[in-house]
Amino acid sequence: MKKGLVVYASRTGNTGKIAELIAEGMRFGGMEAQVAEVKEFQNEGGLAGFDAYVFGAPTYHGDMMASMKTFLFLAEKAQLSGKAGGSFGAYGWSGEAIERIYGTMKNVFGMDMVGDALRLKDPALGGGTSMAQDYGRSVAKKVLGE
Numbered sequence: 001m002k003k004g005l006v007v008y009a010s011r012t013g014n015t016g017k018i019a020e021l022i023a024e025g026m027r028f029g030g031m032e033a034q035v036a037e038v039k040e041f042q043n044e045g046g047l048a049g050f051d052a053y054v055f056g057a058p059t060y061h062g063d064m065m066a067s068m069k070t071f072l073f074l075a076e077k078a079q080l081s082g083k084a085g086g087s088f089g090a091y092g093w094s095g096e097a098i099e100r101i102y103g104t105m106k107n108v109f110g111m112d113m114v115g116d117a118l119r120l121k122d123p124a125l126g127g128g129t130s131m132a133q134d135y136g137r138s139v140a141k142k143v144l145g146e
Contacts, residue, residue: 025136
C-alpha cells in the first residue's frame with residue numbers, strides 16, 4: 001500500500017488538527033498516512049520510504065515558525081524530487097509561510113505538487129474539516145494515479 005507522511009509545526013494546535021484531517025483524507029483515498037511533528041526528525045533518514053509528503057506550518061508575524069525552516073533544510077537532503085507533495089497551514093491574516101513551504105517543495109525539492117497550498121484559519125470554521133480531508137484525498141489521487 002502507498003504511504004504518505006504529513007509533517008507539521010504548530011504553536012496553538014490548529015495546524016496539528018489540520019495535519020490529522022489531511023492524513024484522514026489520505027486514508028479515505030486509499031493510502032496509509034502517518035502524522036509527525038517537525039521536532040520528531042533529527043535527520044533526513046526519517047523521511048525515507050514514503051510516496052507522498054505534506055508539510056505544514058502556521059504563519060506568525062509574516063513568517064513560518066523556525067522549527068519548520070530547520071525541518072525544510074533537513075528535508076532538502078532527503079532526495080524528494082519527483083515525489084507527490086502538498087503544503088498547508090493555519091493563518092490569521094496573511095499566510096506567507098504556507099506559500100513559502102509550497103514554493104520550497106516545488107522549486108527547491110523538485111516535488112510533484114498537488115494543486116495549490118491549503119490555507120485554513122481554523123479547521124473547525126467554514127467547512128475546514130472537509131477542505132482538509134479533501135486535500136488529503138487529492139494527495140492520494142495523485143499518488144494512486146486516479
